[in-house]
Amino acid sequence: MLPLNVIDLDRLVTALENRLLDQDTFFWLDPFTGEIALWGEEAADEAESEGWDVDDRGGVRIEPVDPSEGYRAMEEFIAGVDEPECRTRLQGAIERSSPYRHFTDELYAFPDHQTAWYEFHNALMKERAIRWLSDEGLVDPGEADAAIVQLREAH
Template sequence: MTDDEAGGTMLDLAVVDLDMLESALEDRSYESTWFLDRQTGEVIYRPDDLAGEFEEEMEDRDLVVIEADDPHAAYRDMADFVAGIADERTRELLTVAIQGPGAFRRFKDTLYRYPDLWDEFSGIRRVAERRRAIEWLRDNELVADADADAALAEL
């Protein structure tokens, strides 16, 4: 924990499991709830059917509910990636793949045929997810702006 300029207590970005936070922000199921402990930075997954079992354990904790992020963000990641592909034929194939229902599956199936592009997209997507996690922490005033800005600049 660190103190910010206004005297509040902030989490040290290093204590937050950003991989788990990314998973929480991507989870759009209606069968679970994710929390972040303001004191420890722990990201907690709780299946909703077990909510009663967790109630006592969680009542003394300072928790923030983690809501899934913008469902269109992952689509924008794909669309931006496709727009930047130099090879016209490959770009056209992937442009068609991301249209309409089932876009994510078709995109992955098509992209899988191009291992170099698969690796490139995986790296770009990973950075985008990490950025969204850090921005979520900053937007919810859980980490200092300066720490978030420094982490984002490193990405």
Template structure:
């Protein structure tokens, strides 16, 4: 579910969340590969189309991350990377020059995507935003929570 928020799709391709099971389905113009269902079919049975993050959100996340980087060559390089055309691509390329920073970015980005996912689930009415009393039960909310926040043993 989380990775679908970061997936900018072409027209005719979309991701759908099945609220009852927490299953995420990929739908093309030809339908869902496994079932043949169309986007209309998915919507009719209560699935919710996942809205990918906007490029504005992605840019804001990069700005927030860079603001937290210590002054120095990495911070300067990352600011320059997002200043031109194709800022996301240039930002990711710049991170290869700073392996430790790249790891920090992915950890930061994962936390941000989880927050967006929870906000989206609440916004579309799939989840109330509260943890169920019995964690990890078979309810739809718990299935979604398990996918978003896997138990660490």
């Protein structure tokens, strides 16, 4: 197992949120170093010339979180908004097509809530990243739980 502090949680969050890659291009984590890298045609060619493969290293493919998780995060955030106009506009935004885009568009009218959303979202995604690491058996579950408690206390 890796110590949690060797893993770049911001990069892991990016990997967990990236749904724009094709089947042959993906993020992966090296279970020996904690390094997160993008695997694609160029990386595959380089690795082949060096004589290794992701699978040879025991690489763990990082699958993006389901889009419904993002929707639930917006719902959870909206439930905590105490300003009625903001809450109503955000709720309306997520009921339309392209809910995330409309949600973030509506937030521009409420700068304080916009900042709060990005802080909320970042903390939530870091928590998901830590849970993912624990679920994959890459970090000690006790260390993961302690890190999540610390993350929640900071926000």
